[in-house]
Amino acid sequence: MGTIPSLIDDTGKQSAGRRGSRNVNVVTEINGDIPIDSDIPDGAHILVISKDQTYLTHGIHKFPAKFFPELPRYLIQKYSQVGATVLDPMCGSGTTVLEAMLSRRFGIGIDIDPMARLLTKVKTTALDxxxxxxxxxxxxxxxxxxxxxxxxxxxxxxxxxxxxxxxxxxxxxxxxxxxxxxxxxxxxxxxxxxxxxxxxxxxxxxxxxxxxxxxxxxxxxxxxxxxxxxxxxxxxxxxxxxxxxxxxxxxxxxxxxxxxxxxxxxGLPAAKVCEGTATKTGLGDEAIDLAVTSPPYINAVDYPRTHQLEMYWLGLMKAGPLSDVKRNYIGTETVYKEEYADLRQSGFVALDPSLKKIHKVDPRRSYITYKFFMDMKEQFCETLRILKPGGHYCVAIGNNTIRGVNIRSQDILSEIAVSDDVGFTLEKRFFSGLIRHFIHIPRKERMSGEWILILKKE
Ligand SMILES: C[S@@+](CC[C@H](N)C(=O)[O-])C[C@H]1O[C@@H](n2cnc3c(N)ncnc32)[C@H](O)[C@@H]1O
Known part of the structure; x- marks a missing residue:
């Protein structure tokens, strides 16, 4: 198998990479599809120039922090076979589920957000x-x-x-x-x-x-x-x-x-959109071959608030305070004073020093950060349970800065995923640069791309 720098670059462009990549120190620009017969090395940095953002039904509705289709397409084709069952437990607008279908896999989408479920259903349901x-x-x-x-x-x-x-x-x-x-x-x-x-x-x-x-x-x-x-x-x-x-x-x-x-x-297979949450999927043990997802970012997108006008018009907004709805979202900012009064420590070395630093200036944000990673730990356990042995879980996660503290989410999530509490193996991780539409994060806290963690259930 070749490696990315020798196989991919049809623009001929390579630029100096940033510090922090472990094995490869160039950013490889990929024009369109990532070739699946290539092997992206551990620690590589790639930049995909997406060509397919509105391909078929992909462009039917805006959604914050959407995948560009080439990434889930590559992960699905690389880590599963035709006919496999592919889950996105936080499917958002359904990019992974649609790409699973187009790659002849059975796509399943789960999302806590009713707007996300409606978008995913519509995007993946053929009409006469x-x-x-x-x-x-x-x-x-x-x-x-x-x-x-x-x-x-x-x-x-x-x-x-x-x-x-x-x-x-x-x-x-x-x-x-x-x-x-x-x-x-x-x-x-x-x-x-x-x-x-x-x-x-x-x-x-x-x-x-x-x-x-x-x-x-x-x-x-x-x-x-x-x-x-x-x-x-x-x-x-x-x-x-x-x-x-x-x-x-x-x-x-x-x-x-x-x-x-x-x-x-x-003759593409139909997809399924299920109610449930990423931590309680309702799926049976070893029900899926592959999971691909991008969780929400800490401190960035308030999904129910993003779509509140649309949800009022569609009758999707539940009666009662918005805060009740928001509490169950991973990455929620809706937390109570009694929860964040004391510093929380997770036992994970990549996370705890940052929680301490943030707590000194903003105890609430420190708790929000802590809660995000603890929810993700629960999410990892759930995905491990429903994956078949030998199956992969591909997670795209961006780093961000919270109250001036750099949160290296890829290190923290890697540590959590391989911990005794969870039990994944980390096969590799690579950095994927991206150009995002429709996402405005406060300037300093903006991310330049995402790390893709390739986890395996042994
Ligand atoms: C970054 S978006 C996913 C975007 C998606 N990859 C796409 O291409 O459209 C994260 C999603 O996680 C969902 N989410 C947050 N908490 C969740 C939970 N507890 N269970 C399931 N989904 C959740 C949000 O509603 C949001 O749709």
Whole structure:
């Protein structure tokens, strides 16, 4: 087998690597797919120039800290066989699950977040092009008709600060779109197919609707937090929600049709999206061949808050305080005073000195960091239980800085994964540089890429 520097670089570019790589001190630029017959050396640094961010249904909706498809594609093809079962226990928008399908594996996605589960389901569910096309035309006609009928009052859901988030004309347009989508499902505009197929089209329409909500709200379109920034002077014009929706629907119908054709002609296996959490997957012992995931970052993305407007419109937001929902997310910032009053120590040498340093300036952040790694320890135990012997767990994790303290997540997670409490073997790890869209992390705390840990169940 060759190694990455000799095999990959079709741009011919190699640049000096950063300190910290163990065996290889160059960054190898890879244009598009990472060749699976190559062997990325332990400690290597690669930079993938992604070509496939919106390939087929990948681009249907934004999601913070999405994988670029080439990475899970490589990991899936490298560490599993055709027909294998591949799990992403924190699947987010479903990049791994879709890539598993496209590589002829059975993809399973689990995520605590209802928005993530909906996106993953829609991205990986093929639709019959006839009913899809007819429904698209029906919905567009209804939206236009209701917009012109000024006496028509759509149903607009109530939610906190609604009238600050949206202009009145946008509320009306979004209400009309939502009504048209629901009417399409009820009025059997989605002809043909059984009730499950009709529900699948309904979910597809909801995701397309959701994809334009942030853009037409008063909130900053490019921030992971949902916030209105006065100094941005964001301009939202009348007719914008309807026109954005109609063009997104046309574009995504084409993308879905291409995906569905690929499923049909390639005989691709169906994927499954399960409720559950990464620490309680509900899967049986030794049920999966491979797991690939990227957990949330400590201190970075508040997922329920990121999608709060979309979730209000889709009816996905549970009643009650947002903090109750957020507590169970790995990487949560919702912690109680009594939990963080005292310094917590984990017993892991790569982590404890950092917890001490952070605690001196910010006990709350120290506890948040501690909790993240303890939750990940529980997550590792769960994945080890459900993996077949010989199976791999590939985890992408970025380093970050918390209150000025550099958290070397890849060292800490490696130590935890191979500890007696867990029991993985660390086969290797490599650094993958990346260019991220739609993620704004406070400047100093920004990450430049991720470490990929390749863990093995012996
Ligand atoms: C970095 S994102 C994953 C992005 C994904 N790789 C993609 O390509 O879209 C991390 C995900 O972990 C999920 N998550 C957080 N806590 C979780 C838990 N306890 N169980 C399952 N999923 C969880 C979040 O909801 C989020 O979707």
């Amino acid at each position: 092009s006839g009913p899809l096309e007819r429904t698209k035309l029906w919905v567009i006609e209804r939206v236009r008709g209701m917009l012109e009928d000024h006496s028509h009052e759509p149903h607009v859901p109530g939610f906190p600060y609604r009238d600050c988030w949206f202009e009145p004309f946008i509320l009306r347009e979004l209400g009309i779109i939502r009504d048209a989508i629901d009417m399409a499902a009820r009025a059997r505009a989605i002809e043909g197919g059984n009730s499950e197929e009709r529900e699948n089209i309904h979910d597809f329409l909801k995701v397309v609707f959701s994809s334009i909500i942030r853009e037409v709200s008063n909130a900053d379109s490019h921030c992971t937090r949902t916030v209105v920034r006065k100094r941005l002077h964001k301009e939202v014009a009348e007719g914008m929600a309807a026109s954005r929706f109609i063009s997104a629907l046309s574009r995504q119908t084409d993308a879905m049709t291409a995906f569905s054709r690929a499923c049909q002609t390639g």
